[in-house]
Amino acid sequence: MAEYLYKISAAGRVNLIGEHVDYCGGKVMPCALSMKNTVYARPNGTDTVNLSWTDLPDKVSLDLSALASCRGLKHAKYHAGCAYFWKEAGHRVVGCDLLMDCTVPFGSGLSSSAAIEVSTIAALATVAGEAFDPVEVALVARRAEHEFAGVNCGIMDQFASANGRAGHAILLDCKSLEREYIPVGLGEHVLIIANSKKPHDLVESKYNERRAETETALRILQKKLDVSCLADVSARELEACKAMLPELIYRRAKHVVEECERVGQAAAAMRRGDMETFGAILNASHRSLSALYEVTGRELDSLARAAQQFPACLGSRMTGAGFGGCTVSLVKKGEEEAFKSYVAERYTRETGYVPAFYPAELSDGIIIENL
Numbered sequence: 001m002a003e004y005l006y007k008i009s010a011a012g013r014v015n016l017i018g019e020h021v022d023y024c025g026g027k028v029m030p031c032a033l034s035m036k037n038t039v040y041a042r043p044n045g046t047d048t049v050n051l052s053w054t055d056l057p058d059k060v061s062l063d064l065s066a067l068a069s070c071r072g073l074k075h076a077k078y079h080a081g082c083a084y085f086w087k088e089a090g091h092r093v094v095g096c097d098l099l100m101d102c103t104v105p106f107g108s109g110l111s112s113s114a115a116i117e118v119s120t121i122a123a124l125a126t127v128a129g130e131a132f133d134p135v136e137v138a139l140v141a142r143r144a145e146h147e148f149a150g151v152n153c154g155i156m157d158q159f160a161s162a163n164g165r166a167g168h169a170i171l172l173d174c175k176s177l178e179r180e181y182i183p184v185g186l187g188e189h190v191l192i193i194a195n196s197k198k199p200h201d202l203v204e205s206k207y208n209e210r211r212a213e214t215e216t217a218l219r220i221l222q223k224k225l226d227v228s229c230l231a232d233v234s235a236r237e238l239e240a241c242k243a244m245l246p247e248l249i250y251r252r253a254k255h256v257v258e259e260c261e262r263v264g265q266a267a268a269a270m271r272r273g274d275m276e277t278f279g280a281i282l283n284a285s286h287r288s289l290s291a292l293y294e295v296t297g298r299e300l301d302s303l304a305r306a307a308q309q310f311p312a313c314l315g316s317r318m319t320g321a322g323f324g325g326c327t328v329s330l331v332k333k334g335e336e337e338a339f340k341s342y343v344a345e346r347y348t349r350e351t352g353y354v355p356a357f358y359p360a361e362l363s364d365g366i367i368i369e370n371l
């Protein structure tokens with residue numbers, strides 16, 4: 001990579017708790033991972049962004065004056081969307097060569113797309129000689145995801161990818177974007193990520209459907225309650241309004257309201273080092289995502305169940321959007337190998353898929369190096 005001038009990376013993320021609440025104004029608790037998308041970059045003096053990948057044969061050139069027409073591209077739509085909206089936000093975008101190297105497994109629920117978007121914007125700013133605000137980068141990256149990739153996502157993934165801090169979780173209020181960094185002190189435990197290897201299918205449409213269901217819930221509840229988002233509704237208020245909501249919509253809202261309560265409890269448990277309670281909250285979150293929100297499916301349920309049955313595992317749940325992807329589990333130190341073989345054996349017997357495991361190494365969000 002000697003001929004490139006900069007090496008810019010942005011992290012994938014694992015969300016510890018607060019699932020499917022970011023787009024309802026709730027708090028979430030993601031951590032940036034050492035699995036990341038790295039962009040090797042150099043300006044090229046043209047009006048073209050040339051993209052290449054270390055693990056794909058594709059080479060794509062984006063004409064900076066025709067970015068809007070790149071929505072249909074397969075891999076390059078993320079980069080095109082980022083360049084388009086970064087420029088639209090008033091920033092200088094110059095022609096450059098970008099080589100991508102991604103270690104976040106694609107379609108695994110660990111935010112490979114956010115890592116690609118955030119690192120692309122950071123690279124565009126760096127080659128143009130501009131400093132940038134990581135919060136603005138996250139917001140522009142999300143626009144690219146909405147309008148070029150078609151996923152009506154919340155802000156969690158892009159925010160964590162851009163603003164993560166090694167060794168910490170971000171307790172992010174998705175309504176105000178206020179954040180606190182909580183040191184991830186797990187005592188005698190470690191976090192293990194397990195990939196179900198179930199290919200994601202129809203994630204975009206089911207994700208957008210869930211989001212629309214929560215919007216329906218909010219609209220109905222607003223007839224009675226003075227709230228601007230679902231996260232502001234208390235469990236008691238929701239129960240009092242139950243009769244107003246169709247049964248399915250009620251279940252979706254119940255997940256959101258209770259998951260928001262769990263985030264507060266989990267953050268408190270993390271701060272006082274109470275891993276038993278933290279683990280129990282992970283289990284409760286998975287149950288709710290399975291029974292009420294219905295985003296787990298057979299594979300994630302099997303993977304979480306196998307982990308939860310392992311004696312030295314304090315808790316396990318799906319992380320990310322669901323419909324396939326990964327779980328995160330809290331496991332006693334020294335039991336990692338036994339945990340993996342126990343879970344793999346049961347999961348493969350039940351589903352036929354062979355899982356992959358990754359240690360959760362918590363890293364900074366964006367990292368820039370001059371080469």
Ligand code: GLA
Binds near residue numbers: 156
């Ligand atoms: C995806 C989205 C996030 C969030 C999670 C679910 O990762 O990109 O905004 O909604 O799903 O918590």
